[in-house]
Amino acid sequence: MSLFFMKHKQLEAQIDEYYDVLIQGGLLFKQGIRFYLQGRLDEFETRLQELCAMEEKCDDLRRHIETSLYSHTLIPESRGDVLGLLESSDKVLNRIAETLMQISVEIPDIPDDLDPLYSDLAEYAIATVDGMVKAIRAYFRDLAMVRDNVNKVLFYRKETNKTAEKYKRAVFRRELRLSHKIHLRYFAYHVELIAEEAEDVCDRLSIATIKRYV
Amino acid sequence: MIWFFLLSGLFLGWSLGANDAANVFGTAVGSRMVRFKTAACIASLFVILGAVFGGHGTTKTLTALGAVNAMAGSFTVALMAGVTVAFMTRTNLPVSTTQAIVGAIVGWNFFTHSSTDYNILGKIVATWVMSPLISALFAMALYLLFKKYLDKAPIHMLQRDAYTRAGLIVVGALGSYGLGANNIANVMGVFVSASPFSNIDLFGITTFHGTQQLFLLGALAIAVGIFTYSYRMMDTLGNVIFKLTPVLALIVVLAHSMVLLIFASKGLKVFMQSLHLPTLPLVPVSSSQAIIGAILGVGIIKGGRGVNYKLLGKIALGWILTPVVAAACTFVALFFVQNVFEQPVILKTTVPAEQRQEVNAENGNSPTATLPAEINQALGVKEMWSPIFHQPWDSSVYSPISRPAVFPKTESITDNRQIHHHPLKKREE
Numbered sequence: 001m002s003l004f005f006m007k008h009k010q011l012e013a014q015i016d017e018y019y020d021v022l023i024q025g026g027l028l029f030k031q032g033i034r035f036y037l038q039g040r041l042d043e044f045e046t047r048l049q050e051l052c053a054m055e056e057k058c059d060d061l062r063r064h065i066e067t068s069l070y071s072h073t074l075i076p077e078s079r080g081d082v083l084g085l086l087e088s089s090d091k092v093l094n095r096i097a098e099t100l101m102q103i104s105v106e107i108p109d110i111p112d113d114l115d116p117l118y119s120d121l122a123e124y125a126i127a128t129v130d131g132m133v134k135a136i137r138a139y140f141r142d143l144a145m146v147r148d149n150v151n152k153v154l155f156y157r158k159e160t161n162k163t164a165e166k167y168k169r170a171v172f173r174r175e176l177r178l179s180h181k182i183h184l185r186y187f188a189y190h191v192e193l194i195a196e197e198a199e200d201v202c203d204r205l206s207i208a209t210i211k212r213y214v
Numbered sequence: 215m216i217w218f219f220l221l222s223g224l225f226l227g228w229s230l231g232a233n234d235a236a237n238v239f240g241t242a243v244g245s246r247m248v249r250f251k252t253a254a255c256i257a258s259l260f261v262i263l264g265a266v267f268g269g270h271g272t273t274k275t276l277t278a279l280g281a282v283n284a285m286a287g288s289f290t291v292a293l294m295a296g297v298t299v300a301f302m303t304r305t306n307l308p309v310s311t312t313q314a315i316v317g318a319i320v321g322w323n324f325f326t327h328s329s330t331d332y333n334i335l336g337k338i339v340a341t342w343v344m345s346p347l348i349s350a351l352f353a354m355a356l357y358l359l360f361k362k363y364l365d366k367a368p369i370h371m372l373q374r375d376a377y378t379r380a381g382l383i384v385v386g387a388l389g390s391y392g393l394g395a396n397n398i399a400n401v402m403g404v405f406v407s408a409s410p411f412s413n414i415d416l417f418g419i420t421t422f423h424g425t426q427q428l429f430l431l432g433a434l435a436i437a438v439g440i441f442t443y444s445y446r447m448m449d450t451l452g453n454v455i456f457k458l459t460p461v462l463a464l465i466v467v468l469a470h471s472m473v474l475l476i477f478a479s480k481g482l483k484v485f486m487q488s489l490h491l492p493t494l495p496l497v498p499v500s501s502s503q504a505i506i507g508a509i510l511g512v513g514i515i516k517g518g519r520g521v522n523y524k525l526l527g528k529i530a531l532g533w534i535l536t537p538v539v540a541a542a543c544t545f546v547a548l549f550f551v552q553n554v555f556e557q558p559v560i561l562k563t564t565v566p567a568e569q570r571q572e573v574n575a576e577n578g579n580s581p582t583a584t585l586p587a588e589i590n591q592a593l594g595v596k597e598m599w600s601p602i603f604h605q606p607w608d609s610s611v612y613s614p615i616s617r618p619a620v621f622p623k624t625e626s627i628t629d630n631r632q633i634h635h636h637p638l639k640k641r642e643e
Contacts, residue, residue: 005376008373008376009372012370012372015372058476073246074372075371075372082371134334139371141368142368157623181441197428213365214364
């Protein structure tokens with residue numbers, strides 16, 4: 001009997017691991033932003049490298065999970081939804097890594113007084129990702145909790161937008177070159193996209209959850 | 215010749231396997247939760263077990279409706295039921311083997327002027343209404359139970375998938391056992407009165423009865439039907455009337471299996487009787503009707519949206535047509551078998567009324583009770599009775615099947631069909 005459940009348990013562990021990596025990616029992003037704002041560029045670069053490695057690991061895990069789901073014909077009624085969730089979650093991690101990579105490449109000159117605002121922006125964006133992961137875990141285990149976590153994601157998504165707007169207003173109301181202002185706006189926009197991707201995943205999740213009720 | 219006659223029963227068994235196994239495992243295989251080979255192996259094994267160890271109860275009801283006592287008659291009845299099933303299957307409707315065989319037996323009764331026990335027929339027809347209704351009610355109750363538990367239970371989706379798979383296999387096995395126990399009467403019931411098998415003593419431990427051997431043969435034909443032709447039905451069933459998820463499939467198959475078992479379980483009947491509760495008749499119910507009732511029950515309790523009512527109407531029409539078509543085909547076919555191929559389709563013996571009354575009085579039976587063949591032979595009555603032409607049959611063309619000389623004094627014999635229970639009882643004893 002344990003053999004019968006073995007492949008299910010293995011896959012369950014892999015899905016959990018996949019979302020663990022996603023959570024760690026969010027934490028690395030927050031650390032990376034903090035180090036960048038503090039000017040600790042070496043540590044920032046280390047976090048970026050770790051994040052890139054995690055992204056690759058996440059891709060491998062996702063492919064393995066997808067293959068297992070199809071080859072063992074597991075959860076046939078929810079397989080499409082689960083694969084969709086895995087792929088869209090992967091896009092969130094890609095966006096996180098890409099944003100940090102762009103900072104590393106373009107080295108934006110963020111005025112010191114805007115550091116706390118930008119840090120808050122990153123904090124809220126990653127809070128949406130955390131909420132998204134919790135909602136997805138609930139989708140697998142406890143459907144009643146999905147709604148609560150999706151609501152949290154929506155809240156943090158709005159907070160991210162508000163903070164990004166505040167940051168952009170602050171940028172465009174100071175004496176800087178237009179190119180500099182646009183450059184700074186671009187980085188707020190990228191962080192916003194992380195929250196947006198997480199929100200899209202939750203929208204998909206809400207529909208999948210309705211389908212999962214008996 | 216006997217083996218040739220049995221071929222029609224085997225054909226009917228094959229069509230039952232091809233069609234009705236899909237009712238048990240169709241949703242599981244169609245939703246890719248269980249592989250076809252796994253489903254076919256489990257279904258075959260449990261159909262055989264159900265038929266051999268639990269097939270007696272429903273058979274008695276069917277033989278009480280009409281004891282087809284001549285091999286050629288049994289052959290024709292089973293063949294026409296099989297042809298009806300095959301014909302209705304061509305119209306892509308979930309056909310009921312039970313209805314086909316009951317219709318065919320009634321057709322035989324009409325042709326041979328045998329009396330139809332309308333009490334038994336009423337019971338059987340009532341189950342055609344009751345079984346889908348009970349199945350729908352079971353499915354609704356199970357749905358509410360599953361919903362209450364599963365929607366709140368913190369089980370991982372993959373674990374739930376594993377449990378559902380295990381459940382589908384277990385319930386499928388249960389359903390297959392029920393199918394074998396309940397529906398073997400459809401396949402081999404008409405041959406019981408003329409069974410060519412005798413009891414086999416298994417090392418003094420137990421006896422493998424002739425009827426069980428007959429049922430084993432029928433069950434093997436069902437198994438062949440499952441392996442050779444049920445895949446297409448399994449692959450398509452479950453998504454036509456109402457799209458089922460694996461959990462809903464589990465509920466539906468469980469409700470269906472419960473219905474098959476309650477209409478086949480002698481133990482349950484005895485238990486209900488001991489509690490002075492009303493009992494359900496041991497009647498071969500249609501697994502197609504049970505599964506459709508269950509699917510409809512789940513569809514209705516989920517709001518009724520997505521139920522294909524047009525198709526349901528077609529299926530209901532099929533349920534009305536099947537017994538009628540089977541009865542008509544059997545009637546016509548019996549005419550040809552008897553008059554073109556010169557095969558007796560009924561075996562009857564007659565003695566003068568006064569003599570019969572005298573013998574019956576000696577044995578403590580009703581004065582109008584028909585005498586068993588042995589007594590008839592002892593009284594010098596050997597002719598076979600031709601029902602259409604109401605004249606003695608030419609016995610030279612027919613070799614009657616040997617019957618043990620037994621005539622129970624305590625049991626009332628009211629008509630010719632009950633006579634043919636005694637040889638079986640004797641063999642089983």
